Amino acid sequence: MEEQRIGVYVCQCGTNIAKVVNCEEVVRALSEQPGVVVAKTYKYMCSNPGQEMIIADIQEHGLDRIVVAACSPRMHEPTFRKAIQTAGLNPYFVEMANIREQCSWVHDDPQVATDKARALTFGALHRVAKHEPLERMSVEMCPDVLVIGGGVCGMTAALELADGGNHVYLVEREGTLGGNVARVDLTAPYLDSARDLITALVTRVEEHKRIDVLVHSQVSSLEGFVGNFTATVETIWGDGASVSQFRVGNVVVATGYKEFDASRVVHYGYGKLPNVITSFEFEKMLRAGRIQTKEGKIPQYVAIIHCVGSRSKEFHTYCSRVCCMTALKYAHEVKSAIPNCYVSDVYIDMHAFGKGHEDFYKRGSEAKTLFLMYAKNDHPVIRKAGPGDDCEMLIEVNEKLSGEQIEIPADLVILMVGMEAREDSDAVARLVNISRDKDGWFIESHPKLDPVATTTDGIYIAGVCAAPKDIPDTVAQARAAAGRILAKTIRGSIEIDAVFAEIDEDKCSGCRVCNALCPYSAITYDASKKKSTVISAVCKACGACVAACPSGAIKARHFTDSQIFAQIEGVLT
Amino acid sequence: MAIRVNPKLIDELEVYGAEDVQNCYHCGNCSAVCPFSKEPYIFPRRPMRYLQMGLEDKLKGSLEPWLCYYCGQCSEECPRGAEPGETMMSLRRWLTSKYDFTGISRAFYKSGKVELFTVIGAALLTALGFVLWAVLRGGDINSYDGPNAFLPAASIHIFDWALAGVLLALLLTNCGRMWWFTLGRDKQLRTPFWLYLKKLYLLPLHFVTQKRFATCERKRPWAVHLALVVSYLIMLVLIMFFLDLMWSGPEIDWRVHVFGYIATVGLLGTTIFALRARLKKAEPLYAHSHETDWIFLILLIFAAFTGILQHILHRVGFDAAANVTYIVHLMGVVPMLGLEVPFSKWSHLAYRPLAMYFSAIRAEAKERAEKEAVEPTLAAQPVA
Numbered sequence A: 001m002e003e004q005r006i007g008v009y010v011c012q013c014g015t016n017i018a019k020v021v022n023c024e025e026v027v028r029a030l031s032e033q034p035g036v037v038v039a040k041t042y043k044y045m046c047s048n049p050g051q052e053m054i055i056a057d058i059q060e061h062g063l064d065r066i067v068v069a070a071c072s073p074r075m076h077e078p079t080f081r082k083a084i085q086t087a088g089l090n091p092y093f094v095e096m097a098n099i100r101e102q103c104s105w106v107h108d109d110p111q112v113a114t115d116k117a118r119a120l121t122f123g124a125l126h127r128v129a130k131h132e133p134l135e136r137m138s139v140e141m142c143p144d145v146l147v148i149g150g151g152v153c154g155m156t157a158a159l160e161l162a163d164g165g166n167h168v169y170l171v172e173r174e175g176t177l178g179g180n181v182a183r184v185d186l187t188a189p190y191l192d193s194a195r196d197l198i199t200a201l202v203t204r205v206e207e208h209k210r211i212d213v214l215v216h217s218q219v220s221s222l223e224g225f226v227g228n229f230t231a232t233v234e235t236i237w238g239d240g241a242s243v244s245q246f247r248v249g250n251v252v253v254a255t256g257y258k259e260f261d262a263s264r265v266v267h268y269g270y271g272k273l274p275n276v277i278t279s280f281e282f283e284k285m286l287r288a289g290r291i292q293t294k295e296g297k298i299p300q301y302v303a304i305i306h307c308v309g310s311r312s313k314e315f316h317t318y319c320s321r322v323c324c325m326t327a328l329k330y331a332h333e334v335k336s337a338i339p340n341c342y343v344s345d346v347y348i349d350m351h352a353f354g355k356g357h358e359d360f361y362k363r364g365s366e367a368k369t370l371f372l373m374y375a376k377n378d379h380p381v382i383r384k385a386g387p388g389d390d391c392e393m394l395i396e397v398n399e400k401l402s403g404e405q406i407e408i409p410a411d412l413v414i415l416m417v418g419m420e421a422r423e424d425s426d427a428v429a430r431l432v433n434i435s436r437d438k439d440g441w442f443i444e445s446h447p448k449l450d451p452v453a454t455t456t457d458g459i460y461i462a463g464v465c466a467a468p469k470d471i472p473d474t475v476a477q478a479r480a481a482a483g484r485i486l487a488k489t490i491r492g493s494i495e496i497d498a499v500f501a502e503i504d505e506d507k508c509s510g511c512r513v514c515n516a517l518c519p520y521s522a523i524t525y526d527a528s529k530k531k532s533t534v535i536s537a538v539c540k541a542c543g544a545c546v547a548a549c550p551s552g553a554i555k556a557r558h559f560t561d562s563q564i565f566a567q568i569e570g571v572l573t
Numbered sequence B: 001m002a003i004r005v006n007p008k009l010i011d012e013l014e015v016y017g018a019e020d021v022q023n024c025y026h027c028g029n030c031s032a033v034c035p036f037s038k039e040p041y042i043f044p045r046r047p048m049r050y051l052q053m054g055l056e057d058k059l060k061g062s063l064e065p066w067l068c069y070y071c072g073q074c075s076e077e078c079p080r081g082a083e084p085g086e087t088m089m090s091l092r093r094w095l096t097s098k099y100d101f102t103g104i105s106r107a108f109y110k111s112g113k114v115e116l117f118t119v120i121g122a123a124l125l126t127a128l129g130f131v132l133w134a135v136l137r138g139g140d141i142n143s144y145d146g147p148n149a150f151l152p153a154a155s156i157h158i159f160d161w162a163l164a165g166v167l168l169a170l171l172l173t174n175c176g177r178m179w180w181f182t183l184g185r186d187k188q189l190r191t192p193f194w195l196y197l198k199k200l201y202l203l204p205l206h207f208v209t210q211k212r213f214a215t216c217e218r219k220r221p222w223a224v225h226l227a228l229v230v231s232y233l234i235m236l237v238l239i240m241f242f243l244d245l246m247w248s249g250p251e252i253d254w255r256v257h258v259f260g261y262i263a264t265v266g267l268l269g270t271t272i273f274a275l276r277a278r279l280k281k282a283e284p285l286y287a288h289s290h291e292t293d294w295i296f297l298i299l300l301i302f303a304a305f306t307g308i309l310q311h312i313l314h315r316v317g318f319d320a321a322a323n324v325t326y327i328v329h330l331m332g333v334v335p336m337l338g339l340e341v342p343f344s345k346w347s348h349l350a351y352r353p354l355a356m357y358f359s360a361i362r363a364e365a366k367e368r369a370e371k372e373a374v375e376p377t378l379a380a381q382p383v384a
């Protein structure tokens, strides 16, 4: 190997590093090392003058490797890679030593911190000598998109994508589109008809020439990686079934939710008391245009109980977000259908956070809805009323705003059942290779800054399948996912990082230990050859397989054994 | 035992003027700003809650509505437009009807027309009765005092006392019922007799000075109210004890004269002020007038005006006109005292000081009970 010409740059990060680490001393120690042609310290290496200094030195001194001792590589590795690429070097010929987070920010003693900074920089110096030139790959991005779930969310995403010019396969398990909103009467808080809303969406989806709707269908497998997935869909027709296969570049998961099973809450007597019904059963009554008890009587007292299955220790701790406003909507609908009916609304807190919600709450008060407050985990209890009472049932509750133990008369009780992850959410998560939280909702890449992406490139989640939300939020997410995909597909190709694991076929024994280990499902197994292979576009270079392979057949690019040993050696000199 | 919620009560209270109580969402701003809300009587939020939930028994046992003077600060601060001040006013009307066992009060509050017709009926009956009586006993319409007087002072005096007796009996039973609802029936509360004696001074004190009212930020309503009460009291004393002195021809005792004029000016002035203020809705207190408020004020001004008019007519020598005016005056006074005092607005003159008295007793009894509950446990603790 010919003699390398290495440049070392020690950043002061203003005073962030320099106030503890003696940067001059680190520079002095490094400049005496073999191969080091230039060693310098500067106030801000990441600044434009800092980067320009590196570029100028590369050109002037013919440097071929660069070490930057500065902050975390998570922060500025891409910056310096780009800089040396501008100067004509392979971008992977730079190595960073983290002397800020790992030295100046965590040590008080300047001498100790300086010694450690020097050791870490030595490590980087020895490692960079072993770096190999790597090339990033560019793969084709298939513009077609698979949308799983044909509720408000799936349909909205499909329309947005198709309007943008992409072809969409919309896969819905049920026989009709619409999802849960198709079971709702009016929508809170503006009291628009859900039916109109759904009909408009379904009509447009079905008529759109770039949307293929597959009802009675389910995705049975999804192979490949971002830009190049192959989806297999099974469709059931009456007594027959058919399988179709197509290529897609991205996937939107919009599988929604199921309602909480009210019979799990024993003290509400759901399933035993005939006039205790769920919100969805009440929606059915509203859609039929007749509010009545099982006996066919017009109720004089209607009671609504919030947070059934939600916000409780026993069932789900989260808030289902839509039931408060839906309850107010029921109060409104009952009062307008039966003006002399008394409505009691029994809640824990009134969550009226959205646009128009607080006004809707006030309107509920003005219409004389009796609001009663119970404490979390101190559920009301429903029992049958006696023969002398003018009502069917009595709801006993510890009312917080009065401090009294009270009983509320009721002829009809509506339970505001919460939202729950679907039974098959686990299977769906495995199918598209994403994770679920403790409640079964799909996890986003970042809860605040990257809400619709997931840790798997090309897989997006939107709507309630990610967490309970109302229609406006669902629609916003559907559009966001579609927008992300449109932005990616518009270029026709994507660049894939050159850092990934590779399996040496000659050494692989076909034991398949790595297959199940990979957290990103990046390893496939070729049964005929009895060998495992890494799909480089999916691999995130975590290194799990590298360490586990009993045959030592797996090598992680840019994290080779010789590079890591060199780094250790450097630290120890 | 759980208390049954009655969602219908809130509808019932609407005729008493509580129209916005449903809007309250219990932020508690009102109780925080109310200058009268102090432990253990925190209001108006709590009574509002009882009303929303229809806890009728709790409300009947509440003294809080009487501790409110409708300064309106709470209504100003309420973010929901629930009108807590107005609700307290309505509760006072409702409580008045609950204390009254005859049901007359309830009928008056439920319908202004019923009250109006009853008042007119009573006025006509009064006129008929006095005229018949005077004519039958041979009274001379041209003579105002002396042996042939159309309406001799001595007889009127007897009538006054008889009316006062009936009134007092009615009022006392109502007050007794108030006591029963708020103190008597509460078995948890131990109120020894000496406690009633100890706090007795509060009754006349509050009755005469209205001093709690003076706590309000705006002093004018209190001043007007005080003037009205004092004038009314002076007039009451004059009529009940010195009526014959007011008749004794040109040589009326100068003290009767001075006090009589003071009272008349006070009554006329305050009622005119109150009527104007209600018409203009000048203060929160005057913003929402119930029909009963108008009837009461009109009767009052009518009585005061005819009272002074007959006096003037007599003094200038028009005895016949004075006698007619006197009959007209009685047509106002009798329904005012006979109907308004026991069954309507006037009765708060008794209930308010009583509430002050009862609330002090209740507060001290509760405090004693709490102390007793704490002390034995303290004694049982080992001394550290």
Ligand SMILES: Cc1cc2nc3c(=O)[nH]c(=O)nc-3n(C[C@H](O)[C@H](O)[C@H](O)COP(=O)(O)OP(=O)(O)OC[C@H]3O[C@@H](n4cnc5c(N)ncnc54)[C@H](O)[C@@H]3O)c2cc1C
Binding pocket: A148, A149, A150, A151, A152, A153, A154, A171, A172, A173, A174, A177, A178, A179, A180, A181, A184, A186, A187, A188, A189, A217, A218, A219, A254, A255, A256, A257, A258, A259, A279, A280, A283, A322, A326, A329, A417, A418, A419, A422, A424, A428, A462, A463, A464, A465, A469, A470, A471, A472, A474
């Ligand atoms: C009682 C009640 C009333 C409501 N009222 C309102 C309201 O008034 N206003 C408002 O804004 N919000 C309301 N909501 C909320 C509303 O229901 C949701 O915001 C909305 O349904 C979310 O849409 P989605 O498409 O994400 O999910 P969903 O509506 O659940 O749709 C998901 C779709 O995916 C399909 N699917 C699921 N799994 C698969 C699979 N593996 N393969 C293929 N297809 C699959 C399902 O069949 C379904 O069609 C209400 C909710 C409830 C419980």
Ligand code: SF4
Binding pocket: A306, A307, A308, A310, A311, A318, A319, A320, A321, A322, A323, A324, A325, A348, A349, A350, A351, A416, A418
């Ligand atoms: S939205 Fe309201 S009813 Fe639904 S879970 Fe949240 S707090 Fe409970």
Ligand code: SF4
Binding pocket: A500, A501, A517, A518, A519, A520, A521, A522, A523, A534, A538, A539, A540, A541, A542, A543, A544, A545, A546, A556
């Ligand atoms: S390095 Fe990690 S992500 Fe890549 S194949 Fe191995 S286990 Fe999977």
Ligand code: SF4
Binding pocket: B023, B024, B025, B026, B027, B028, B029, B030, B031, B044, B045, B048, B074, B077, B078, B079, B080, B081, B082, B083, B084
């Ligand atoms: S301020 Fe208004 S809303 Fe708040 S507790 Fe009082 S009456 Fe209710």
Ligand code: SF4
Binding pocket: B030, B033, B034, B035, B036, B037, B043, B044, B067, B068, B069, B070, B071, B072, B073, B074, B075, B084, B085, B086, B088
């Ligand atoms: S009107 Fe005044 S006195 Fe009455 S409750 Fe309100 S703040 Fe208190």
